[in-house]
Amino acid sequence: MNVIEVKNLTKKYGNLVALDNFNLEVKEGEILGLLGPNGSGKTTAINCMLSLLEFNNGEITIFGKKMSPDAYEIKKDIGIVPQNIAVFNELTVYENIDYFCGLYVMNKEKRKKLVDEAIQLVGLQEFKNFFPKKLSGGLLRRLNIACGIAHKPKLIFLDEPTVAVDPQSRNNILEGIKTLNKQGATIIYTTHYMEEVEQLCNRIVIIDKGHIIAVGTKEQLKKMMELGEKITIEITNLTKKHIENLSQLPNIKNIRVIDEDTLSIHFTNNDHNLLNVLDYVKDNNLNCIRVYSELPTLNDVFLEITGKELRD
Amino acid sequence: MQVYKVYLKILKRLYPFILMYVVIFYGIFLLQSMNEPTTNNLDFQIVKPSIPVINHDDSLLTNTFIDYLKEKTKIVDIAFVEEKISDALFHRQIYYVIEIPDDFGKSFINKQTKQLKISKIPASAVAIYVESLINKFFNTARLYLVSGIDEATLSESIIKDLSKEVKVEIKDKITNNTINAGYYYNFSNYVYLCLLILIISLITQVFNQTELKKRNLSSPVKLKKINFQLMLGHISVTIIVWLIFVIGSLILMKNVMFTFNGLLLIFNSLIFVIVAANIAFLIGNLAKNSEAQSAIANIVSIGSSFICGAFVPQMFLDKKVLLLARFLPSYWFIRANDVIVSTSKLGDTQFSIITKCIVMQIIFIFIIYFMNLVITKFRRKEVK
Ligand SMILES: Nc1ncnc2c1ncn2[C@@H]1O[C@H](COP(=O)(O)OP(=O)(O)OP(=O)(O)O)[C@@H](O)[C@H]1O
Ligand SMILES: [Mg+2]
Numbered sequence: 001m002n003v004i005e006v007k008n009l010t011k012k013y014g015n016l017v018a019l020d021n022f023n024l025e026v027k028e029g030e031i032l033g034l035l036g037p038n039g040s041g042k043t044t045a046i047n048c049m050l051s052l053l054e055f056n057n058g059e060i061t062i063f064g065k066k067m068s069p070d071a072y073e074i075k076k077d078i079g080i081v082p083q084n085i086a087v088f089n090e091l092t093v094y095e096n097i098d099y100f101c102g103l104y105v106m107n108k109e110k111r112k113k114l115v116d117e118a119i120q121l122v123g124l125q126e127f128k129n130f131f132p133k134k135l136s137g138g139l140l141r142r143l144n145i146a147c148g149i150a151h152k153p154k155l156i157f158l159d160e161p162t163v164a165v166d167p168q169s170r171n172n173i174l175e176g177i178k179t180l181n182k183q184g185a186t187i188i189y190t191t192h193y194m195e196e197v198e199q200l201c202n203r204i205v206i207i208d209k210g211h212i213i214a215v216g217t218k219e220q221l222k223k224m225m226e227l228g229e230k231i232t233i234e235i236t237n238l239t240k241k242h243i244e245n246l247s248q249l250p251n252i253k254n255i256r257v258i259d260e261d262t263l264s265i266h267f268t269n270n271d272h273n274l275l276n277v278l279d280y281v282k283d284n285n286l287n288c289i290r291v292y293s294e295l296p297t298l299n300d301v302f303l304e305i306t307g308k309e310l311r312d
Numbered sequence: 313m314q315v316y317k318v319y320l321k322i323l324k325r326l327y328p329f330i331l332m333y334v335v336i337f338y339g340i341f342l343l344q345s346m347n348e349p350t351t352n353n354l355d356f357q358i359v360k361p362s363i364p365v366i367n368h369d370d371s372l373l374t375n376t377f378i379d380y381l382k383e384k385t386k387i388v389d390i391a392f393v394e395e396k397i398s399d400a401l402f403h404r405q406i407y408y409v410i411e412i413p414d415d416f417g418k419s420f421i422n423k424q425t426k427q428l429k430i431s432k433i434p435a436s437a438v439a440i441y442v443e444s445l446i447n448k449f450f451n452t453a454r455l456y457l458v459s460g461i462d463e464a465t466l467s468e469s470i471i472k473d474l475s476k477e478v479k480v481e482i483k484d485k486i487t488n489n490t491i492n493a494g495y496y497y498n499f500s501n502y503v504y505l506c507l508l509i510l511i512i513s514l515i516t517q518v519f520n521q522t523e524l525k526k527r528n529l530s531s532p533v534k535l536k537k538i539n540f541q542l543m544l545g546h547i548s549v550t551i552i553v554w555l556i557f558v559i560g561s562l563i564l565m566k567n568v569m570f571t572f573n574g575l576l577l578i579f580n581s582l583i584f585v586i587v588a589a590n591i592a593f594l595i596g597n598l599a600k601n602s603e604a605q606s607a608i609a610n611i612v613s614i615g616s617s618f619i620c621g622a623f624v625p626q627m628f629l630d631k632k633v634l635l636l637a638r639f640l641p642s643y644w645f646i647r648a649n650d651v652i653v654s655t656s657k658l659g660d661t662q663f664s665i666i667t668k669c670i671v672m673q674i675i676f677i678f679i680i681y682f683m684n685l686v687i688t689k690f691r692r693k694e695v696k
Contacts, residue, residue: 047526050530051530052526052529052530069529070534072532072533072534073532075530075531075532076532078530080527080530082523082526082527084523085523086521086523086524086526086527087524088318088322088518088524089518090321090322090325090518091318091321091322095318095321099314099317099318100527100531102314102317103314103528103531103532103533104531104532147527
């Protein structure tokens, strides 16, 4: 069953078309990664799905019902972690989580348990009585997450939740999100961090300039782009001729010159490519300082599709 | 009631500030009322007001009248120069001038219609006092006249009668305490504005922050419910703040506050806190952040307190300033207070002024409430 169905969504800000015929299906129980460069329309898409924004055209269904500003039955089961931090500076960490949880859960005892669990999940135990102004950027992000998920919703939107969170806590949070997912929550996750998507998401939607340009599992996406091994090599006496010759090697997809003496060579598969490259180096007496091979990352997929790095 | 609870929590965080304002208020008030020497006020029993009388008549009745006035006031003779009189009135060197036309006594006895010519500062305490003296004298005279006695007996009888009444009249005086109550309630203009703006506008502004607003909008709690709870919070705060100062006045000045005048002061202040709460809500809706909010708060509370006479009595303020002050609700609140404490026996004149002041404040409530409605409509669009 589809938890969310978005059909032909178009959203304009004046003349700017932020979303253009945007279609999306989110399946129950999955973690969907929404990937796209700055300004591609991720936040706009989420706000439309939440009925926080009016849109020009399209239809949004959540849990099989039409979403609207007064669809309170639907909203009951949704959790939101907005991109911009939304907490009360006048309330402590605990009070903030309790307030937002209380918008969904009336029972006091049940709520207390949920709030404590949320604090555990984001690791804010020591900061329960802190005011937001006294928290570091990363801790504040964690509070923002806790406020959004404490009530254990069936559907959770996370809009770049881990910006500025250190790697270790980020891992904790990702694990926590996985746990929520295992407990049955469907999750929509936007981020600029490829590692997070690789680690977390079952399915990925790549959007650019308000269009969806690719959808699939990470394996499917890599296959679709015919991306194989990537070899990076640093040679001091490199000439144009050598680059030309290298590009005649089998299975080559393309070669990028990263700087004067470093090349990034992409292949269409993963068979013996390193050997071929090293043979050429040896035969031509090239002065090789460094060479390494890696499997393609989503970043490469992204670069391939949009021609841009995902992160600036 | 999540929102209402958050309201109370934020209110709790503001306790120190609230306490500070309360302490400052009572500190200044107590200092002020201790320093006030007992004679430095409008207590007529002690200070007789100077009343210039221009007399063109030489009848027995007129002379009796002047003798009677002499007992209660300082009669001063001035040469009759109209310009001078209006100058003196304007500068409040004098409050009341009586001109007695010739043959006034004769005309009175013959029940004709010659009138005393009066120049006065309307609704001033002196004018009210002297008017009551004049009325008393001629009402008594008229009573005797009906019984048909001659002029000499008439004068004697009036004197006798009125001197008896003097004792009764002592009760009708404005005490030091009444003056203090007036001062207390005028000064409360400042704390009411400060406190209500501090609390109501801060909380309004907090809940208006775009991110929090969006967050609340995406929850299953209806916007109407959230707004209702906020409104409930504002009303609670307004009542609490009002009660703090009303109860304070009941304790400090119980002999005044439990009179009719005292109750009027309390009622007037109730109307005013409603105005102040609406102003606070407006500021909260206009201010984009807490810095702007506190800046506006100071300007509004201190500024309007100054020009409307909360610190310096209205009668000492410049005419032009007062003209400007009429466009502020504080002016009407304070003017009503001044009239309420001007005499313990409120007459029709005073009542009509007090009513006008209260009506003006109610008009302000409607105007500001309407402005708030318009702004809230705009804000709702902004989120989208
Ligand atoms: N309130 C607004 N008014 C006008 N234009 C807007 C508004 N909000 C967003 N936009 C524009 O719409 C486009 C999509 O913005 P959006 O915030 O959805 O991007 P995003 O994918 O979330 O970007 P980021 O990764 O930086 O968060 C951008 O070009 C942005 O400038
Ligand atoms: Mg965004």
